[in-house]
Amino acid sequence: MAKVEEKAKAGTGSLTVVGLGPGEAHWLTPAAQAVLDAASDLVGYGPYLDRIAAREGQTKHASDNRVEIDRAGHALRLAAEGKTVAVVSGGDPGVFAMAAAVFEALEAGDPAWRSLPITVEPGITAMLASAAKAGAPLGGDFCAISLSDNLKPWEVVTARLEAVLAADFVICLYNPISKARPWQLREALELAARHRSAQTPVIFARAVGRADEGLRILTLAEAVEAAASADMATLVTIGASSTRLIARGEERPWVYTPRSVTKSPSATSQGRT
Template sequence: PGVFAMAAAVCEAIEAGPVEWRAVDVAVVPGITAMLAVAARIGAPLGHDFCAISLSDNLKPWELIELRLLAAAGAGFVIALYNPISKARPWQLGRAFECLTAILPGTTPVIFGRAAGRPDERIEVYLLADVEAEKADMATCIIIGSPETRIIKRTEKPALVYTPRSSTGRTK
């Protein structure tokens, strides 16, 4: 769908293009976003307020990305990161984790999800204090919990990660 995808680019082109383009039929097909697929595979980390932030600075300055990360973490949002790392931007995910570590507890769950729901699926859970940016690539969707997000360890089954639906308002 239209989450950091081409639907917005098409709309931008129509708006900026010749008036005739406004008559073009546009079909944005509903689907499951990466953050929803990853969340479903690990439990319910998006069970309370959350946001999605792209770490790509191709169309916006890095300073704005940092500001948004700090604001979201400071407000207690679960944060889904898209476009976390690339060959041209190998440093940004590490810097994002540095920003978040200044606000969030080291015990905050961080989920790395890749190819959720496909045969080559990889879902891994870390703590913010232990996370390594190098384990991600451009196709990884990262979900950083809020201070209220919890990990339920289970015997003989994968852990569940969830954010309670109610909130104490805790931000650290």
């Protein structure tokens, strides 16, 4: 009977996975703001929910950062009960955030959930915000890798790093370091140093768009030594072989990657199949 009622009400509920962007309200899209305004229930990691001024009648469901799949299931149940649910992510919900967890929970859960209206509302992800502050480091081909080995073997991470280092991509590292994963970032940067010049620009962008924002432009050699100074709120960008600085006196230099590739020995040496 409870099951029948739940299904009967499913037609009125909905779930939107919404990206808050990197922090500043002026980076929250109007579409994302509208989702937050319309929600009856806000589900997410506590610090993200804290950034939202809840209106009267809205319920916040805060949870720990490491239980994404439980949070996703909870949000789907609320939607199935008829709630207008917003699942909030920092940055973009599709980039190492809640959207994939919601679809995992959807796939594994009550088949009735599949008829729920689900929407994903994009946001500015950290690598775009970091790049904008630094100049144009993503001017060429680039990739995004989560350094967390909670969800994949470290050997997969290093094999992927090897591949994109050899092929000369700009590399953005999400989740670079945590108390439980203290050594991975240094190992990744050491691996990079075996492929790229010690002078390659590396950007440590911490909490871009928030009050405690910090952006550091380092050489790869410096970055290896500074790895332990990064934290979970840091987005690390490793330049390609062509990534360069434009000095401007006392101010922080610009970092950019030219659009053109004239030669790329390490990439072309792999040949064509």
